[in-house]
Amino acid sequence: VxxxxxxxxxxxxxxTPINLLWSLIGVTLGTLIGLLPGIGPALxxxxxLPVTRKLDPTGAFIMFAGLYYGAMYGSSxxxxxxxxxxxxxxxxxxxxxxxxxxKGRGAAALATAAIGSFVAGTLGTLALTxxxxxxxxxxxxxxxxxYFALMVLAFTTxxxxxxxxxxxxxxxxxxxxxxxxxxxxxxxxxPRLVFGLPSMLRGIxxxxxAVGLFAVGxxxxxxxxxxxxxxxxxxxxxxxxxxxxxxxxxxxxxxRGTAIGFPFGALPAGGTEIPTFLSYFAxxxxxxxxxxxxxxxxxxxxxxxxxxxxxxxxVLVPLLxxxxxxxxxxxxxxxxxxxxxxxxxxxxxxxxxxxxxGLIASLYIGNVMLLVLNLPLAGMxxxxxxxxQSLLYAGILIFSTLGVYSLSNSVFDLVLLWIxxxxxxxxxxxxxxxxxxxxxxxxxxxxxAQFRRALTISQGDPSVFxxxxxxxxxxxxxxxxxxGPAAYGRLKxxxxx
Amino acid sequence: xxxRKFVSVALVSGMTAALGLxxxxxxxxxxxVPAEPGGLWDSLGRSIAEAMNASGSKNVAAENVAxxxxxxxxxxxxxxxxxxxxxxxxxxxNMLATxxxxxxxxxxxxxxxxxxVIGDYEVLVVQANSSIRSLADLIPVLKDDAGRATIxxxxxxxxxxxxxxxxVKAAGGDVSRLNYVPLPSTGEILAAxxxxxxxxxxxxxxEWAPAIASGKLRxxxxxxxxxxxxxxxPTLKEQGLDVVLASWHGVVAPPGIDxxxxxxxxxxxEEAVKSDAWQAYRSEKKWTNSYLxxxxxxxxxxxxxxxTTDILRDVGLLN
Numbered sequence: 001v002x003x004x005x006x007x008x009x010x011x012x013x014x015x016t017p018i019n020l021l022w023s024l025i026g027v028t029l030g031t032l033i034g035l036l037p038g039i040g041p042a043l044x045x046x047x048x049l050p051v052t053r054k055l056d057p058t059g060a061f062i063m064f065a066g067l068y069y070g071a072m073y074g075s076s077x078x079x080x081x082x083x084x085x086x087x088x089x090x091x092x093x094x095x096x097x098x099x100x101x102x103k104g105r106g107a108a109a110l111a112t113a114a115i116g117s118f119v120a121g122t123l124g125t126l127a128l129t130x131x132x133x134x135x136x137x138x139x140x141x142x143x144x145x146x147y148f149a150l151m152v153l154a155f156t157t158x159x160x161x162x163x164x165x166x167x168x169x170x171x172x173x174x175x176x177x178x179x180x181x182x183x184x185x186x187x188x189x190x191p192r193l194v195f196g197l198p199s200m201l202r203g204i205x206x207x208x209x210a211v212g213l214f215a216v217g218x219x220x221x222x223x224x225x226x227x228x229x230x231x232x233x234x235x236x237x238x239x240x241x242x243x244x245x246x247x248x249x250x251x252x253x254x255x256r257g258t259a260i261g262f263p264f265g266a267l268p269a270g271g272t273e274i275p276t277f278l279s280y281f282a283x284x285x286x287x288x289x290x291x292x293x294x295x296x297x298x299x300x301x302x303x304x305x306x307x308x309x310x311x312x313x314x315v316l317v318p319l320l321x322x323x324x325x326x327x328x329x330x331x332x333x334x335x336x337x338x339x340x341x342x343x344x345x346x347x348x349x350x351x352x353x354x355x356x357x358g359l360i361a362s363l364y365i366g367n368v369m370l371l372v373l374n375l376p377l378a379g380m381x382x383x384x385x386x387x388x389q390s391l392l393y394a395g396i397l398i399f400s401t402l403g404v405y406s407l408s409n410s411v412f413d414l415v416l417l418w419i420x421x422x423x424x425x426x427x428x429x430x431x432x433x434x435x436x437x438x439x440x441x442x443x444x445x446x447x448x449a450q451f452r453r454a455l456t457i458s459q460g461d462p463s464v465f466x467x468x469x470x471x472x473x474x475x476x477x478x479x480x481x482x483x484g485p486a487a488y489g490r491l492k493x494x495x496x497x
Numbered sequence: 498x499x500x501r502k503f504v505s506v507a508l509v510s511g512m513t514a515a516l517g518l519x520x521x522x523x524x525x526x527x528x529x530v531p532a533e534p535g536g537l538w539d540s541l542g543r544s545i546a547e548a549m550n551a552s553g554s555k556n557v558a559a560e561n562v563a564x565x566x567x568x569x570x571x572x573x574x575x576x577x578x579x580x581x582x583x584x585x586x587x588x589x590x591n592m593l594a595t596x597x598x599x600x601x602x603x604x605x606x607x608x609x610x611x612x613x614v615i616g617d618y619e620v621l622v623v624q625a626n627s628s629i630r631s632l633a634d635l636i637p638v639l640k641d642d643a644g645r646a647t648i649x650x651x652x653x654x655x656x657x658x659x660x661x662x663x664x665v666k667a668a669g670g671d672v673s674r675l676n677y678v679p680l681p682s683t684g685e686i687l688a689a690x691x692x693x694x695x696x697x698x699x700x701x702x703x704e705w706a707p708a709i710a711s712g713k714l715r716x717x718x719x720x721x722x723x724x725x726x727x728x729x730x731p732t733l734k735e736q737g738l739d740v741v742l743a744s745w746h747g748v749v750a751p752p753g754i755d756x757x758x759x760x761x762x763x764x765x766x767e768e769a770v771k772s773d774a775w776q777a778y779r780s781e782k783k784w785t786n787s788y789l790x791x792x793x794x795x796x797x798x799x800x801x802x803x804x805t806t807d808i809l810r811d812v813g814l815l816n
Contacts, residue, residue, distance in 0.1 A: 042533065042534045042535060043534050043561065045534070046534035046535070046539060046543065046561075049543065050543065050547050139688075140688065140691055140692040140693075141692070142692070143689070143692060143693075143694030144678075144694065145694075184565070184566070184599060186653075186679065187653060187679060188598075188653055188814065189566070189595065189598040189599060189652065189653035189654050189814065190598070190599070191599050191600065198565070198568065198572050198601060198602060198603070199565075199569070199572075201564075201565040201566075201568060201569075201599055201601075202563075202564035202565040202568075202569060268684055268685050268687075268688035268692075269685060269688075318684075318688075322687075322691070322711065322713065323707055323708055323711050324684050324687050324688055324691075324708075325535070325682070325683075325684040326684055326688075328533050328534060328535050329535075330535075330684070331534075331535030331536065331682065331683075331684065332534050332535045334535075334707070335535060335539075335540055337707075338707060338781065338782065339781065341781070343707060343710055343711065344707070344711075345710075345711035345712075345713075347711070409562070410569075453678050453680075456647075456676065456677075456678050457647045457676070457678060457694060457695065459644045459676065
């Protein structure tokens with residue numbers, strides 16, 4: 001096949017020593033920026049653009065791609081060990097990952113995240129190589145009505161994190177939805193619930209809330225307990241890396257996470273957060289021991305981590321085939337293409353085949369490098385946890401404050417972080433789950449935006465949601481997820497009669 | 498703290514020489530980009546910074562202060578940086594509309610205008626195989642039932658939105674029926690048009706040029722007064738829709754800076770836009786030159802602000 005030969009040619013391009021060096025620089029930088037909440041791949045690539053102007057484009061793109069993948073690897077590390085997600089795509093990882101870390105399985109959590117990311121990155125790249133045109137067609141089927149239906153489906157995943165009390169879970173969800181209303185009305189540009197504070201106009205940042213609820217709330221809660229010094233956190237328990245059982249529990253979630261994440265990345269408004277929710281939900285539903293979720297189930301790390309990396313691969317599909325950027329990072333990459341006078345789209349594969357296939361080949365190589373870089377590091381990172389608890393939590397507070405400040409150098413964000421942290425502390429103290437609040441905050445504004453866009457386009461006719469086949473299908477799927485188990489339970493109870 | 502330094506450059510341009518001023522370069526200058534990386538303001542701010550560094554100024558760097566449709570950057574400029582002569586911010590007409598619509602306590606009128614730098618025009622695009630073959634197919638729809646034509650563009654109140662309103666008005670239709678869908682990025686607008694759930698896309702020519710070159714879109718018209726060189730599209734005006742709309746982007750400095758700092762910034766920007774590096778960026782990004790400095794730019798800003806207020810009222814976005 002032509003594509004295969006071209007790919008082999010690409011490997012020849014990517015495997016030159018200088019390009020391997022660019023790839024190594026990219027993945028290392030990416031891992032580092034992933035660790036900090038504030039600095040993302042988009043900003044880093046923007047800063048590097050002028051430096052790379054004189055560089056050969058193939059080398060530059062190989063570095064950028066490594067950086068993009070690397071950021072996803074790095075942010076899982078802080079999620080798992082410090083309960084402080086570095087990027088919004090790894091918020092879900094903190095749910096189970098941090099619990100695992102406290103039980104002494106931190107290294108295993110990091111390993112399953114790294115290997116899952118590797119599997120997803122590699123399979124995602126494979127799908128990019130072979131199936132890009134099909135996924136682009138699929139992605140373009142999504143209009144606002146379809147997105148809204150998809151959000152409804154994603155909302156059902158909240159049921160998996162509600163916790164023991166449905167009422168408390170629902171309260172947390174509503175809190176998140178309320179946070180999500182703050183900001184500027186998307187259709188009219190009017191300020192909404194900003195209480196006269198100009199800084200509130202942009203809405204409440206997801207990363208600020210996630211770090212506040214998870215890291216600050218947790219640290220305050222630990223500080224409020226008298227037995228902090230005696231609280232037991234095992235850095236390592238049992239074998240350092242994954243046990244045979246952990247392997248067998250991880251590989252299916254990796255594959256499912258990839259299958260969920262990749263198409264989402266290809267969607268123009270897909271993002272990396274929603275596929276992680278869906279993957280977490282799917283893993284909890286399919287797990288042999290669902291009760292382990294919430295206490296450090298490895299499936300809950302393996303699936304979402306695969307999903308966010310697969311989504312990153314998916315983002316490259318519309319970018320390379322249509323020149324359609326679906327994330328801030330993709331928009332910067334598009335600017336980089338322009339800088340080299342390259343036109344993404346079908347012509348790119350014809351006119352600059354060397355570059356494209358070199359880039360794709362370097363994605364495979366970058367994934368191997370990330371794995372090699374991150375697996376040995378896992379053993380080192382996890383020793384962070386042997387720091388005495390009081391120092392560790394003080395460190396987490398400093399780290400999360402610094403990270404949030406670096407988001408937009410805004411003092412307001414810091415005030416917000418600590419208010420949210422206090423809310424997080426109260427929620428933990430009175431046993432309200434925090435995950436539903438995050439889901440509400442992420443999905444609420446997205447669902448609202450798509451709902452209102454769909455109704456604007458249809459001029460107020462609500463039937464669009466059921467007359468579009470794909471939208472109808474997604475809504476029915478959501479209905480089955482919610483009503484299915486109850487109906488099934490009823491049927492089962494009737495049987496004996 | 499570093500003190501401002503004025504470095505005289507031996508090469509003196511004719512105009513500044515006539516005014517008795519030497520061309521001055523800036524040092525340790527920050528340029529606020531009031532948006533996320535990846536958009537027009539971002540590439541403009543970074544290009545200006547590089548062109549300044551290439552034309553005598555030293556250590557000029559762009560920095561993103563994203564949020565609130567640009568108002569976060571504006572707030573920082575007029576609120577926290579008063580009197581700072583080593584700071585610039587990228588801005589454009591969208592910022593005027595945003596600060597009006599969101600009742601922001603900060604406005605561009607508080608800043609010190611330095612220069613308008615680039616100009617751009619708006620294009621109207623449809624899918625390559627759209628049933629709307631030309632503007633002649635669209636005008637009757639806008640006139641009789643504007644709601645039937647879904648138009649996707651940028652944020653509410655943006656130049657895209659204003660153009661859409663002006664088109665309905667010029668066609669003799671009911672502006673309140675305008676069916677405008679604001680989307681957060683050029684990528685999503687593009688997807689809306691190619692995916693077919695918005696009939697028409699509106700955006701600035703420079704941002705859309707790559708997508709147009711891909712062959713998936715057809716340009717219905719451009720909002721320039723005359724046909725543009727190198728652009729294969731008729732103007733809206735020559736197709737019977739009397740709408741001409743130019744967008745522009747420039748830089749402003751914080752309020753309360755002294756006259757000497759202001760002149761230094763103006764001549765540093767002027768040196769930058771005269772540099773070869775800048776010409777290269779301009780042709781790469783398809784920006785037209787619309788350099789206008791100091792008080793002339795200030796007058797234009799004032800006029801533009803009044804015009805924006807009127808148009809936003811007409812389109813029903815302001816009371």
